[in-house]
Amino acid sequence: MWTRLRHAVDVPILVSHAVPDGPWAEWITHELRAAGYAVDVHIARTDFVERLLAALSGSDPVLVLLSAEHPGVAADWQRITDAGGDLVPLCLDASTPALTCRSLHGLDEEEVLELLLGLLDRPRRHPIG
Template sequence: MPVLVSHSPADEPWAHWITVCLRAAGHEVHLDPADSTFAARLAEGRFSSTGPVLVLLSGEHRATPADWALLASASTLVGRLVALRLDACETPQALRAVPCRSLHGLGEEDTLEVVLAVAGGIRREKVRPAGLPTASRW
């Protein structure tokens, strides 16, 4: 089950770090940079996977309240959508019923633990490959 990571362009470094960590743990990961049609793409189920959909939230995300409402009500995302807050931004009203975890202020190990937990855990032994960037860089 691939993990889909949706993120704003400004949060590309976080998306990359999460992708590297999840792939090192044995997950297949697809990135979906958020643009004006991201909510419709996710809601329509254009990604055929039944795996988790991680939406990275930050003060830089430019989604509208209508985008968040569409995601929260999409039957294709029920039980799969998880919001990860990267900074002190508020969780959008429409997503308050969706599981949401905050990465804001966590150390690297705790951040990795949260990311792995929401993605379904470790799929293979080696989690941290040599040269893995640290979360503290962002």
């Protein structure tokens, strides 16, 4: 069902993250929602590649939060990048992922938010309230 909804109007940006990176995902989700974006969160487990491939088949961005804790390996990232789509990989720590990404490591909250909103510079719905 999620795949069918992915192509509907006002479908959320997907934020995918490893379990230990939950606080980052929660903060990013909160800030994006406050900025007027619809956001869905996905915890990267054994099925994360299939979930990201489905998400990338739509037109909405897919944020992937990467750290040393992420379960992805080079072959996973190759499949994901080969699929095309609007993939936005973000590095949370100083680890070297198998995927080229923008680093959030060492940035303060304002700098992270500015980077995120710059990467997602596209029309969005207005915040509720």
